[in-house]
Amino acid sequence: MTPSPGSPGGIADLRPIARRREQRAWYFYDWANSAFSTTIAGVLFAPYLISVAENAAVDNRIDVLGLSVAPGALPSFTITASTLISAFLLPLLGAVADRTARKKELLAGFAWVGAAFAALLFFVQGDNWQLGVVAFIVANLCFGAAAVFNDAILCLVAEEDERDRVSSRGWAYGYAGGGLLLAINFLMVTFHDSLGMSQGMAVRLSMLSAAVWWAGFTFIPFRGLRNRPPEHVVPAEGGVVQRSFGQLWATLKGLRRYPVALTFLVAYLFFNDGIQTVIASASTYGVEELGFETGTVLAVYLVVQFVAVFGALGFGRAAERYGAKSVILVGLAIWMLIVTAALFVPERELVPFLILAVAIGIVLGGTQALSRSYFSLLIPRGSEAEYFSFYHAMERGTSWFGTLVFGLVYQLTDSYRPAIFALIAFFVVGGALLLKVDTARGIRDAGNEMPSVV
Template sequence: MRDQPKTIKSWVMYDWANSAFATTIMAAVMPIYYIDAIGGTDAGWGFTQSAAGLVVALLSPLLGAIADHSNNKISFLRAFTLIGALASLLLAFPGKGDVLLASLIVIVGMIGFGAGNTFYDALLNDITSPGLREKVSARGFSMGYMGGGILLALNVVVIQKPEWFGLQDSTGGSQVSFLSVGLWWLIFSVPLLRLKQEKTAAQTSAKVGEQIRVGLSRLRETFSRIRQYPELWKFMVAYWFFFDGVNTVIVMATSYGKSIGIETGPLITALLITQFIGFPATYIFGNLAVKFGPRRMLVASQALYLVIVVLGYFMQNATHFYILAALVGLVQGGSQATARSIYSKLLPEGRAAEFNGFLTFTSRFFSFGGPLVFALVRIFTDSSRTALLAIAFFFLMGMVLLSFVNLAKGEREALQAS
């Protein structure tokens, strides 16, 4: 099914589908609803995110290894899409005081989202040849920004003007927004989830226990053999720093904005700005990666993140926050799409899901570093601005380490191992 326009379009639309979960539930509506309507706390929300991330990190390498052995990534993607979408629908039901229930449902939803993305990313190798991956990967992220942004914009209207839709208050609007995420995710995933992957007779007849045994065996091989691919290994280490920096900017942006006096409304508006600028910017970024080289563009994106962090140190008001949100939109999706396409080219044939699972595990395992640095600097300096400035270290390290990666050599290593 490689390089077929219909297949590529179906793959791209999945990003449109599941990004609704990232924007409405993970970033904008649910964090506020969790505190204001359910009665949770910032700490409780943080523990919920940590628990979900830990489970996804532990599951992803094993699930990836099993999916590679069975050559059945789409079946796993179907399962986790259903889990995530159903969890989104169920979030409409917890009420005041149902903090534990809400946390558990969010964790289940994030498992569906995070584990599903492991198989979605791995499918990039199956649907495209190496020369097209920058553009296709960027198209996916670009459509994700648009899809997630459109639904979030609609949900903001429902929440702020509930009477227009026959609802009593904004709480009802938030509940409707959670239902919309589940339905949106399911409906727009259908084109990709209807595809079928070819399996050998041995793979088809293998029992679940056998799949798990083989998956664990392949996982052990991954840990022991990954350093046999020096360029892949160097890129992964650079990616850990880059991912940690980007993740910290994403998860700390709202709390940082609040700490310097920006209200909730402008914070959500800033997220919408990032989404809608990210749509065309990510697509353009992918084309530039083809023209100038993916590594060069990835380094450029980290340089812009450095600028963003420095400007954030001096930020004073909502207008400044909007400007920074626009700058983030220019590079956030494009840099992640380019990193995904680079990584896909460095993987040995037949182990894409396994190695994507390994990357998910390691990047999430190390992702505590950025928020931890932010928190420690905040405590010792009593300054959120200085804490934000400290995150520049992660982008500097990512740029330096990336300069040592020889992508052409890494692609040859992957081909020789296949």
């Protein structure tokens, strides 16, 4: 019997088949968690919490831990608090994850706890804004924690040559799943009268559906992934928390050995902050500056979601041919064109606004998906969760820079056009830093296999 190529003794190598099976299961976590990020965090939570807080307001103010806060500012303060807390907690969680084989249990556990707290938003009504604040903070913390474990698992289920494709498909699944549920919820909220319910009930049911979606589809990666023993664990004494602090301290001291990964991380913080601010400000720009109805802007938001599916897949294919770094740089150049074009989009002209939305959809998923897979090449085996925890923690800890610039420019100019154009600085700085990243050196420093295309 003639041995099959690459398989000693004539035994076929079934590892690629097993990896593809796990990869398909892994994609579904992006499909699952996107329900929270789109339906709840992206669209419905903020306006609904404001309406509930307004019911409790006296002279347009509510008392938050002794501070007098306007109801309209409550969602921003809630998101900021959750973001800052997660920036401190995520690195410790990453250290825990790297010391255990039970990564899929941690992924699913945080997802299910997050979904349970997200489901509590259904019970937020009347003037009970406090429940909404607590439920969202815990759900958002769990969302970030689960994302750390999910990104670390990417390194376990995909070889270096596969990661751009696998990461891009995961993002595509996410945009498809999040967009599908958001479309259903959009119809439910829009036609709530025809369905015999109030708008508040429609919003609450929509947020509950996102929680159930998140929890339910998380069973697919939980059942389909397999655990692997940790690698290169730093010896330490004490309980799990003490040992994890020891691992974290060792990683912090060792960061200087991976200057390429650090350079990319700083570059990512800049251009990702620009991306997140454009997305967060797009609805405000469409309603306040261009004069569109909220329903129109939400419909355009759905267009972005579904175009992003094909954008992520297209960027993944391009990266297989040209390398992730080159494709990310092209994406950043398109982002620069987008914020420049935003200066000139005429008011109440839907076609130019749609063109801008399609352009955003094309680059949105692609740049984020490739950033995840590119960073995975620059970090050492056995510390994936820790490095991805820094990746997410630093992203969250600095996510206010873009919104601060946007707000300051608007304050000075009284126009959203120069405010959104000012974000070009984040793409310029991020792109310039990315140009300095030596991909081949970074992969060698981390001890990873060199992909066929760098």
